[in-house]
Amino acid sequence: MNRYTFGGDEHLFVECDESMSLEAFFKSLSMTTAIRESKIAGVTEICPANASFQVKFDPDVISPDDMLREVKAIERDAEKADPVIGTRVVEIPVLYQDPWTHETLMRFRERHQDPSTTDIEYAARINGLDGVDAFVAAHSGSPWFVSMVGFVAGLPFMYQMVDRHRQIQVPKYLRPRTDTPRLTVGHGGCFGCIYSVRGAGGYQMFGITPMPIYDPTQTTSYLRDFMVFFRPGDIVKFKPVGRDEYDATVADVDAGRFAPRMRDVTFDLREFTKDMDAYNRSLEDKLNDR
Numbered sequence: 001m002n003r004y005t006f007g008g009d010e011h012l013f014v015e016c017d018e019s020m021s022l023e024a025f026f027k028s029l030s031m032t033t034a035i036r037e038s039k040i041a042g043v044t045e046i047c048p049a050n051a052s053f054q055v056k057f058d059p060d061v062i063s064p065d066d067m068l069r070e071v072k073a074i075e076r077d078a079e080k081a082d083p084v085i086g087t088r089v090v091e092i093p094v095l096y097q098d099p100w101t102h103e104t105l106m107r108f109r110e111r112h113q114d115p116s117t118t119d120i121e122y123a124a125r126i127n128g129l130d131g132v133d134a135f136v137a138a139h140s141g142s143p144w145f146v147s148m149v150g151f152v153a154g155l156p157f158m159y160q161m162v163d164r165h166r167q168i169q170v171p172k173y174l175r176p177r178t179d180t181p182r183l184t185v186g187h188g189g190c191f192g193c194i195y196s197v198r199g200a201g202g203y204q205m206f207g208i209t210p211m212p213i214y215d216p217t218q219t220t221s222y223l224r225d226f227m228v229f230f231r232p233g234d235i236v237k238f239k240p241v242g243r244d245e246y247d248a249t250v251a252d253v254d255a256g257r258f259a260p261r262m263r264d265v266t267f268d269l270r271e272f273t274k275d276m277d278a279y280n281r282s283l284e285d286k287l288n289d290r
Helices: 024-040 063-078 098-107 119-126 132-141 245-252 267-272 277-287
Strands: 005-009 010-015 043-048 052-057 085-097 144-149 155-162 184-188 192-193 205-207 235-240 262-266
Touching: 005 063, 010 063, 010 245, 024 043, 024 052, 024 063, 024 085, 024 144, 024 267, 052 063, 085 132, 085 184, 085 245, 085 277, 098 205, 132 235, 155 205, 235 277, 262 267, 262 277, 267 277
Parallel strands: 085 235
Antiparallel strands: 005 010, 010 052, 043 052, 085 205, 085 262, 144 155, 144 235, 155 192, 184 192, 184 205
């Protein structure tokens, strides 16, 4: 059962679960999708999060009590619906252990749990993996579910689509950094992310992608219709690349030639939970037209 809380006269906060899980994320996404599709008069903004969501509304158009009644009715219908969404699987190239995040992490070692190692070496060790190569294989080997987009404009929070005991877990820095390179692929707690802009941060830094995910100027070829690339429900498959491929992709982006590899898919939560590894292989097959 969801828990409802009002924030003033124009915000309704809904907590779908006390703990974070793919099931909780999926319920939040299903609810916000249903609310958006219902076109409730007075709703001005819907913001899904990891295991919760917020609805902003105009109290001059719909009262808080009526807003709560509408959302509770949608909850009842959503609970009966099949846990299936139309979404897309997207390939994100990553240069792991790149020189830019390496230079940054070396400047902030005194804020790290283990100043004697790099972020990726530390993450490999505490996850019981045999070195950096094994970590890269674990990080890129399974897809990630985008549960939320925000906090920083266009930044995706991603949850690894494997059994919980196999999920990568890495704490954030002991103290936040004042700098993180744009497009850093990072991790904090159970969440992966991609830093859409340069700025402060605290997630462990594993690499960098050449693929812009936020462009307020809308001059990037694949961001001309909408300045934010990711949306909740996207499924991300990281692809390790070398420096030559990274540089070539940057050149293609600058020249307007780069097109992200992605395919429309239907995601079925029940089928996924029956055999996660088999389902993930099917997603990769669709991504690569196999």
